Amino acid sequence: MSNDDHKCSLAQLERALEVLDGKLKRLGLKAPVLIRAIGGFALMKYGIRAADRAFTVDIDSVTPDFAPEVLAAIHEVAEELNLERDWINNDNVMDGDDAELVASMYQACWIADDTAYECIEMQLASVPTLTRAKIIAADTAEFSGRAQDLPDLLELLRFQGITTAARFYAAYPDPHDEYPAARDAVHEHFAADRTFA
Numbered sequence: 001m002s003n004d005d006h007k008c009s010l011a012q013l014e015r016a017l018e019v020l021d022g023k024l025k026r027l028g029l030k031a032p033v034l035i036r037a038i039g040g041f042a043l044m045k046y047g048i049r050a051a052d053r054a055f056t057v058d059i060d061s062v063t064p065d066f067a068p069e070v071l072a073a074i075h076e077v078a079e080e081l082n083l084e085r086d087w088i089n090n091d092n093v094m095d096g097d098d099a100e101l102v103a104s105m106y107q108a109c110w111i112a113d114d115t116a117y118e119c120i121e122m123q124l125a126s127v128p129t130l131t132r133a134k135i136i137a138a139d140t141a142e143f144s145g146r147a148q149d150l151p152d153l154l155e156l157l158r159f160q161g162i163t164t165a166a167r168f169y170a171a172y173p174d175p176h177d178e179y180p181a182a183r184d185a186v187h188e189h190f191a192a193d194r195t196f197a
Helices: 010-027 040-046 068-081 099-105 127-139 149-159 165-171 180-192
Strands: 033-037 110-112 120-125
Touching: 010 040, 010 068, 010 120, 033 040, 040 120, 040 127, 040 149, 120 127, 127 149, 127 180, 149 180, 165 180
Parallel strands: 033 120
Antiparallel strands: 110 120
16 A cells, blocks of 8 residues: 655656666666556646645556566665655556456556656556546545545546536546446536636
8 A cells, every 4th residue: 555655756756767767777678668657647747636736656557567577676766765665566457457458447548658768668548548547536436545536537627628517428428327426526526616617
């Protein structure tokens, strides 16, 4: 689980990635390590997460498990820079789920990040992908105890210029009513927040 003591800014995580890239280079890997960022890190890269919330403890990646030597390098960087041990993780790929199955659930589209790493291929979830992921997460936030998901979802909607519940429903339909709590929360937000009108 995440530890608030390890909250990092975007700059701190980008520095950690540079350190990791150096360690991976020394491993002589045959191919770059793929990271497909889906959470707070991606939101910060896009400048979506509000300044007072512009931190995260980890980089969530929709990828299969990392090779043992890569995981060891991730843990070394954590120790050296006082980061969360699994500051890069694929915890959203749960219970043996295939990473592609998770990606299909989000209807994922990945955008290549232009940061120049030698041994890391960084991809960011597109804004619609992040939005769908946050709809799913916000729907279960009451049970998961995750406080960031609904504010993230609302910031994603603002970023996309979605200013009414009707526009939200049109852009992100839920024909089978799978995410009623998220839908209700967005509806209540737009009903209460006249700054969107």
